[in-house]
Amino acid sequence: MAERVLSKLSIKYSRFLWSTLGNLSKRASVRQLHSKLSDNNPYIKVSKEVKEALLYRQPVVALETTIYTHGFPYPDNTALASRLESIVRTNGGIPATIGVLNGVARVGFSAEELIELTASAGRPETRKVSRRDLPYILGLGYAGRRLNGGTTIAGTMVLARLAGIKVFATGGLGGVHRGGENSMDVSADLTELGRTNMAVIAGGCKSFLDIRRTLEYLETQGVTVGTFSDGREGRVDFPAFWTRDSGNLSPLTIKDEEEAANIIRAQQGAQISSGLFFASPIPAEYSIAKEKIDAIIAQAVRDAEESGSTGSDNTPFILNRIRETTDGASVVANRALVESNVARGTKVAVHLAKINDDHFKNNG
Numbered sequence: 109m110a111e112r113v114l115s116k117l118s119i120k121y122s123r124f125l126w127s128t129l130g131n132l133s134k135r136a137s138v139r140q141l142h143s144k145l146s147d148n149n150p151y152i153k154v155s156k157e158v159k160e161a162l163l164y165r166q167p168v169v170a171l172e173t174t175i176y177t178h179g180f181p182y183p184d185n186t187a188l189a190s191r192l193e194s195i196v197r198t199n200g201g202i203p204a205t206i207g208v209l210n211g212v213a214r215v216g217f218s219a220e221e222l223i224e225l226t227a228s229a230g231r232p233e234t235r236k237v238s239r240r241d242l243p244y245i246l247g248l249g250y251a252g253r254r255l256n257g258g259t260t261i262a263g264t265m266v267l268a269r270l271a272g273i274k275v276f277a278t279g280g281l282g283g284v285h286r287g288g289e290n291s292m293d294v295s296a297d298l299t300e301l302g303r304t305n306m307a308v309i310a311g312g313c314k315s316f317l318d319i320r321r322t323l324e325y326l327e328t329q330g331v332t333v334g335t336f337s338d339g340r341e342g343r344v345d346f347p348a349f350w351t352r353d354s355g356n357l358s359p360l361t362i363k364d365e366e367e368a369a370n371i372i373r374a375q376q377g378a379q380i381s382s383g384l385f386f387a388s389p390i391p392a393e394y395s396i397a398k399e400k401i402d403a404i405i406a407q408a409v410r411d412a413e414e415s416g417s418t419g420s421d422n423t424p425f426i427l428n429r430i431r432e433t434t435d436g437a438s439v440v441a442n443r444a445l446v447e448s449n450v451a452r453g454t455k456v457a458v459h460l461a462k463i464n465d466d467h468f469k470n471n472g
């Protein structure tokens with residue numbers, strides 16, 4: 109009898125010991141990750157809240173900032189930035205807004221810092237920062253020329269990965285521009301998804317891009333692409349931001365947030381280093397009819413061509429034209445979509461944290 113009790117106790121004790129050791133080693137690895145970045149790194153600052161959330165395996169959701177510096181005007185962008193952070197919190201996550209403030213990359217902003225960044229939107233010295241722009245803006249910052257920058261999906265992914273964040277929610281993905289087969293104007297978002305292990309949840313991409321070629325390019329890059337079915341039967345379209353139907357079938361259909369989290373977990377468990385993209389269609393009540401938005405976009409694309417706007421200026425130019433033509437209706441839909449993506453992305457992150465926790469408890 110005493111033996112049995114002792115043996116039970118020893119099993120319990122060793123489980124406890126292993127799980128404690130496991131937790132400590134996990135924390136140590138996150139600490140190690142941060143030690144490269146935080147105190148000693150003059151280029152990237154991770155906020156205390158985000159660091160602690162990662163340490164305790166809480167569901168952290170990355171948020172980008174090009175949407176504020178080059179998408180929405182001030183002060184609407186400030187309101188949106190704070191609203192998106194509170195949507196993450198009310199859905200059980202910790203927001204990690206990512207961008208460049210005064211020449212230093214930030215993972216996690218305070219409310220005051222967020223106001224400072226969003227208030228600088230539209231100024232020429234406030235940059236749109238993709239992967240290629242990071243060394244430039246951070247190098248100048250270190251040397252004393254302290255610019256602000258809104259990070260694109262690609263730029264945000266680079267910084268989020270360094271901090272150890274796995275889930276990122278935003279509005280719309282960059283893509284292959286129309287005529288991209290000649291101009292080679294392909295967003296660095298797509299190559300970033302090919303090389304960075306992170307799940308991005310967004311509303312697909314706007315149809316002023318070439319969606320068919322964008323999906324081809326993502327396939328070449330080895331990116332897992334799925335679209336939430338939202339109760340629809342069979343295969344669904346990859347969404348075109350303002351409208352649920354793009355005329356292009358999504359490579360995969362995802363049932364719900366839990367299924368998405370299981371796919372992310374498998375990606376991590378199998379150590380596959382490329383990214384995942386989960387498209388979340390615009391809520392039906394905000395969806396603009398495909399024909400209507402197609403005509404508006406066609407005109408905006410013609411205007412962009414005439415004005416000679418290319419490269420990284422192309423997306424902001426077209427978005428601005430669409431806003432003018434729709435009398436702001438596109439902005440209302442845009443906001444509703446981003447909010448719904450962020451809520452959904454947080455639910456994915458919450459499921460992922462739970463799956464990871466269960467896995468950790470069972471396997472140490």
Ligand SMILES: O=c1[nH]cc([C@@H]2O[C@H](COP(=O)(O)O)[C@@H](O)[C@H]2O)c(=O)[nH]1
Pocket residue numbers: 172174175178179238259260261262279280281282283294295296297314349419420421423
């Ligand atoms: O519907 C949108 N698409 C894209 C963007 C932003 O533009 C970037 C892509 O720009 P480019 O095509 O220059 O890579 C995206 O990562 C995102 O930050 C946006 O604000 N809204």
